[in-house]
Amino acid sequence: MTICTLCAYPSAGYLCVRCSSATGNRLGDMPGLYDTLAAFLAPACRRPETGRTSRVEAPLPVSEDVLTLRGPGGMVGVLEDWRDALHSELGWTVPGQRGTIERRVADASGSLRTNMLWIADAWPQAGEFAAEIRQLHQEATAVVEPPERSRVLGPCAAWFDDGTFCGGAVRLPQDGRVARCSWCRTAYPPVTWCALVTGKWANGESPRTNNLRQGTSDRSGTDDVLDGNIYAP
Template identity: 40%
Template structure:
């Protein structure tokens, strides 16, 4: 059947291998995005702690766009609890007032169950869609900053098909590593990687 995120073949699963890998990667990065948003709460602050443009009018107590974006992280708890209910397996989501701690715990619970979500959970598409929307929204507020650079899709063949997982290069690292299939791409092969990625895109 088609993947519920991209309509590519997913076999008997709800998510294809690429979208499964992307879901896991985003869940792993969301806690850092939440922390980065916290550093931007003061008016005029940027994600790196610097100052933005000089404010002419009296500033608001906090950046409302950042407050709103952080509040959206509450959806992670909803999905973690739904996962626990549908699997009949307890998932520890702290009841603390700290939304960051609860979101981090929810990401850990969802991340640990990514393979089950993709293969067995009818809500997989809705969950992955909301996680992607949350990630993209937070990233648009934070900016690239110290987040990993997006380096295209992994073209390595796995069981006769391209892996297709998103490749992310953490700041300060020189070797790309696919979080799904484990393929590595040192700088010396990046030109060949781009060619393979173009061929992959043309074949899809």
């Protein structure tokens, strides 16, 4: 047993189960994020400046951050660089750049996602790769889905299919009625919040749950929910 090169969690390969799954999900989001970013190219309207100070330079007609992400060196550049590095590592022919940027983003992210098992198990660069994909995903989602104010209630009580404990941060949005794990997306209703905050479920061993699986909401469109009874001693 070694440690994950992204989160330092115990792992059988270069990436643990949760980091491998999360990276695969982020890769799957890339084509949709790229398309959605187009709607945010126009900069947000701002109130006119007060006083007599005038703007020295005219503002860009588009949002610079979005333009960078959608440009040749943005999402497509990062994805194709890693796809090409993977092909070189495996001795495969490096694909050329074909089609629109939208098509290239879909092709590169799809190729990387298809090979996530090998990347997680056998590629020494897996941690660096996963970190850059996470950063790219965060930059894009910060534009299309600005983060909402929230508080952390405690660590997630879910277990993964391989028997490892999740432990991701469970966040409750401001004025929200359901808290959710930022890692596996497990949902927690109000009856469980006290146990999360106080850690009463932690009695020397990690908590057990019934058939909770990482990424269920991403695959099936439904969310796992923990009931209050799992915290009973």
